[in-house]
Each structure stands twice: as C-alpha cells, then as structure tokens.
Amino acid sequence: MIGLDVILQAGLSGLFMGSVYALIAIGFTLVFGVTNIVNFAHGNFVMAAMFVTYLLFKTAHVDPYLGLVVVLPLFFGFGALVYALVIRRIVDAPHSAHMMVTLGLLIFLENLANLFFGGDLRGITTVYTTSSLVVGAVSVPIARLGAAAVSLAAVVALALVLHRTSLGKAIRAAANNPEGAALVGIDVGRVYRIAFSLGTAAAALAGAVVMPFSLVSPFVGGEFILKAFVIAVLGGLGSVAGALIGGLLIGLVEALSSLYISASLGNAIVFAILIAVLLYRPWGILGQARV
Amino acid sequence: MTLAVAILALALVLPVAAGPHLLTATIVALHAAFMALAWNLAAGYAGQFSLGHSLFYGIGAYASTVLYVRLGLTPWAGMFVGALLAGVVGTLLALGVYRYKVHGIFFALVTLGAAEVAKGIADNWAFIKGPVGILLTMQHAPRDFFFLRREPYYYVALAMLVVMILVSLALERSRLGQFFLAVREDEQAAEASGVDTYRYKTVAIGLSAALTAFAGSFYAQFYLYISPDTVLVFEPQLTMMLGTMVGGAGTALGPVIGSILFSGLGEALRNLPFLEGTRQVVIGSKMVYAVLLIVVLIYLPGGLVTLGQKRA
Numbered sequence: 001m002i003g004l005d006v007i008l009q010a011g012l013s014g015l016f017m018g019s020v021y022a023l024i025a026i027g028f029t030l031v032f033g034v035t036n037i038v039n040f041a042h043g044n045f046v047m048a049a050m051f052v053t054y055l056l057f058k059t060a061h062v063d064p065y066l067g068l069v070v071v072l073p074l075f076f077g078f079g080a081l082v083y084a085l086v087i088r089r090i091v092d093a094p095h096s097a098h099m100m101v102t103l104g105l106l107i108f109l110e111n112l113a114n115l116f117f118g119g120d121l122r123g124i125t126t127v128y129t130t131s132s133l134v135v136g137a138v139s140v141p142i143a144r145l146g147a148a149a150v151s152l153a154a155v156v157a158l159a160l161v162l163h164r165t166s167l168g169k170a171i172r173a174a175a176n177n178p179e180g181a182a183l184v185g186i187d188v189g190r191v192y193r194i195a196f197s198l199g200t201a202a203a204a205l206a207g208a209v210v211m212p213f214s215l216v217s218p219f220v221g222g223e224f225i226l227k228a229f230v231i232a233v234l235g236g237l238g239s240v241a242g243a244l245i246g247g248l249l250i251g252l253v254e255a256l257s258s259l260y261i262s263a264s265l266g267n268a269i270v271f272a273i274l275i276a277v278l279l280y281r282p283w284g285i286l287g288q289a290r291v
Numbered sequence: 292m293t294l295a296v297a298i299l300a301l302a303l304v305l306p307v308a309a310g311p312h313l314l315t316a317t318i319v320a321l322h323a324a325f326m327a328l329a330w331n332l333a334a335g336y337a338g339q340f341s342l343g344h345s346l347f348y349g350i351g352a353y354a355s356t357v358l359y360v361r362l363g364l365t366p367w368a369g370m371f372v373g374a375l376l377a378g379v380v381g382t383l384l385a386l387g388v389y390r391y392k393v394h395g396i397f398f399a400l401v402t403l404g405a406a407e408v409a410k411g412i413a414d415n416w417a418f419i420k421g422p423v424g425i426l427l428t429m430q431h432a433p434r435d436f437f438f439l440r441r442e443p444y445y446y447v448a449l450a451m452l453v454v455m456i457l458v459s460l461a462l463e464r465s466r467l468g469q470f471f472l473a474v475r476e477d478e479q480a481a482e483a484s485g486v487d488t489y490r491y492k493t494v495a496i497g498l499s500a501a502l503t504a505f506a507g508s509f510y511a512q513f514y515l516y517i518s519p520d521t522v523l524v525f526e527p528q529l530t531m532m533l534g535t536m537v538g539g540a541g542t543a544l545g546p547v548i549g550s551i552l553f554s555g556l557g558e559a560l561r562n563l564p565f566l567e568g569t570r571q572v573v574i575g576s577k578m579v580y581a582v583l584l585i586v587v588l589i590y591l592p593g594g595l596v597t598l599g600q601k602r603a
Contacts, residue, residue: 038396086585086589089589090588090589093592095340095395095396095399096340096536097588097592098396099340099342099396099399100532100536100588101584101585101588101589103529103532103584104581104582104584104585104588105581106581107529107577107578107581107584108578108581108582108585111575111577111578111581112578114574115571115574115575115578222525226403226407229403233397233400262414262415264411264414264415264422265411265412265415266411267407267411268408268410268411268412268415269411271403271404271405271407271408271411272404272408274400274401274404275401275404275405275408278391278393278397278400278404279388279391280391282391282393282397
C-alpha cells in the first residue's frame, strides 16, 4: 500500500513539473490561438534553449537563471526570424501544410542539434541541483521549485500582457477576427510575429529553468510537443488559462500514475485522455463551444 | 505510356547491375513509395490527414510476425491477416471518430493519439514481448517469405509498388475515387449533394489502413526484427508523409517520386564509398530534406509533380 506521504510527494512533483508543462503549452496555444498554426517544432524550441543553457553553463559557468538574460531575447529574436522566414508564408495555407512545414522545422532543429552535440543525453549540475527543503512529510527539490515558480510567474506576466496592454489587446483582436482587426488598423502580420516570438520565448524559458534537473538530447523535443498538444487541447486550444489548468492536471496525472503503472502505460493514458477530449469536448475545459 | 514501360523494364533489370548497397537502397525506396501511396489513399485522395498510420504499419508487422512465430503460419498469408486486422481496426476507429465530426487538426491529433496509445499498450503487452521486440528466425526460404539473397526482396517490393500504383490509378478513375475527391474538396457541399461522407471517409481510412499493413509485414520480413520502438513510432508515418507531400498528394505518381527522392537518396548517401556514411553526412542530408520539404511546401504546395504544369 502506497503511503500518503509518497502520494503527497508525487503530487507535489507533479504540480512542479506541471507548471513547466503549462508554460510550454501556453506558448504553443498562444501561437495557435492567434495564427491558427500548429507548431510541431515548439518542443524543439524548448530543446534548443536547453542546449544553449547547457552551453552557457559548461563554457562560461553561467547559471541557467542568469543565462535567461541571454536566452530570452535570443529566442524571442529566433522566433521572429522563424516567423519571417517560414511561418509568415504558410499562414494562409491549409492545415496540412502547417503540419508538414513545422514538421520540417522539427526535423531541421533536431538534426542541427544532433550534428553539434551528438545523440547522448547531457545534463548540468548546479549548486542547487540536488538540494531540497524538508517541509513536514515532503521534501521540496529547490531546482524544481524554482522552475515551477518562474514558470508560473511567466504565465502571470503573459496573462497581464494579454489583458492589460494595448499590444495584448491587439493580439486578442487578431486572434478573434483577423480581418476585423486589420480593418481597425491593427498590423496583423506584426501581431502574428510578436505572438510567435512570445511563444518561442516561453518555450525557451521553460527549457532554461528545466535544465538544472533534466537531461537534454536532440530528441527530447518530441516528448515536449506531445505533452503540449494534450495540454493545449485539454485546456482549450487558444486559451492561456486553460493551458495552465491543463498543464497542472497533466503533471499531476503523470506523477501519480507513475506510482502505480509503468511510464509507457501512463503515457498511453495521457493520450487516451487526449482522444476523449477531442471526441467529446474538443474545445477543451475553458474553450468556447463553437458549432 | 512508353515511358512507363521503359522505366519498368529498367526496374526489372536493375538487380543485375546494382551492387548490394544500391540494391538495399532501392528496396528501401520502393518500400517507402508503397507506404506513401497507402497513406495517400486516405490523405491525398480523400483529404483525411492522418498522423497515426504507424498504428496500421505496426499491426501489419506484428500480425504476420506473431502468427509466424507462434503458429508457424507463413507470412505470405500472415500479411493478409494483418491487412484484414488493420483494415478492421482502421474502420472501427474511423466509425468511432467520424461520428464526432472531428476535422483537420483535431482529426490528425486523434489519430496521433491512437498511435501513441497503441505503442503504450504494445510496450506493456507480454504476448508480443513488449519493448524487447520479436526477433524472427526464419526456417524455410522462400515458403516463409524469406530469401537467402537480396534480389527476391527487390522484386517483391517492386511488385507491391506496381500493384499499389495500379490501385491508385484505378481509384482515380472510379466512382469511389470521385466520392473521395468530393469529400476532400468540400465536405459540406458533398454532404449537401447527397454523398454519404461519413461512409466514404471511413472506407478511405479502412482501405488505407489495410494497405499500410502490408508494408509493415514486408518490413518485418526484410529486417527480421520488430519492436514497438521500430514499427509503432513516428518514423514510418514520417516516411509516408514526407514522400507524399513533397511528391504531390492526391496523385499516383507524386508519392512515388517523393519517396524515392527521400529514401533512395538517404540510403545511397549512407553507403557511398568515398564518404563512407559519415555521421555528419547522414545528419546533414536530413537537414537538407527538411529544408527541401519546407521550400517545396511553400512554393510548390501541390508537390513536385506540379513542376512544369501550366498554372490554371
């Protein structure tokens, strides 16, 4: 019989990881909500940021959190670049083109990383990688706590931008009705570019804060994007709050199910949830039902 | 027509002139082209963009393999059982999914989810040896779909591809094919005109699934080892999609051209004598494919087959 303290510990771990998943999913769902593009390469943006963080640490001993000063603007710019070069040109294409082109991006980034770093899993060890606080019956790993805290702060910041700034209003307008937004003078192309850059930066932030307690290889992107799909759909494609709730939920499900069943079976359950949501409530928890 | 005959003639004599590496490369390419055409049936002609075809590929591979390993059934027959099984699974899946009116990206994600669920189950299913996979030790050639030389595999793959091309061409000219196109072009209009779109979408998936399974069986017999990590992952799906989309979805020739381009080139590069398949070359070539994919899809959305076609 699994004790309550073990369950609590797993639950906490699930919530921490779930916060990071939520951040990744929010970047993804933001891009979809605004530009209607499913970015299969989103998980690889996380992977790329993990590698950059890894490099900064290994070569210059820069702590991942300090490294954000470089990583965030770098990936915001990278997102803008990808948008200008590729995404911009397929915005009006059918969904199948979106999927294939972003898959192409996925393959490109994965192999680029493989070329430079090889296929092995790599990690870093910071001073706080293995430390934890003991709070009652549970032990709180500092690295994961930090990742969760930063992720949640970023989510709040993003929500504030979306709802309290004029840029945010423009983004929401373009997401809601691109033609209408253009008619009232919003530069929709610019808004798309900014949304895509924000999504990429969110992925990068997640990658950076995850590095102290994770291993990276060119192939980790796939797992991230699959989780992002499930979470975004669960929460409601395009809904930031939904992705937050979805992320925490999936994090919990993943952590708690690992206590009782194998990881691959837990994975299968997560996808069964995805299928169920897609069939019975495709607009997710917080989306609006559309005919 | 004469061009087709000439190519076929060339294809028939290729094994005589080709070395073992080139022969393997062409077998892989033919196999990829077959798979691509099978996926194209649903995705290209009927517009049902499935991301979960690895499921059917895996069913084909496992069905013929398990039947052989446990019952001694020759894979020549086993692959038909696999195709039937995959067809049934695909049909049931489609029947269930299309009832809920899922389209576009949602449909794609459901199929992806289904394939992932299947992999998760396979990894935990002792009957099929789970993640360890199944090693095929063949007893009798050629009775057990096994050959001691490589050339017969080439001819089997070639025959499969030719049949698949003919099936695609026949579909294009048939009423069923017209219904598929109607569903692809404008499902609402088709439904309004009295086309039973639910039925034809299901047929498309079921047919496509069954044919994909044949490719899975061929894989098992060619490589003699299968596992969830080789046949139930995204790789086969990627192969099918890449070839079809770059070559030209919804045509009989497009997926063939695209697949031969990607697979053949990749294998050949891997085995070129002077490059000796260095890691960098293999990875670099994948990056080139990715760029090619992106460029073709942006500037030639109809695929490579549309090169040289007059604009409407």
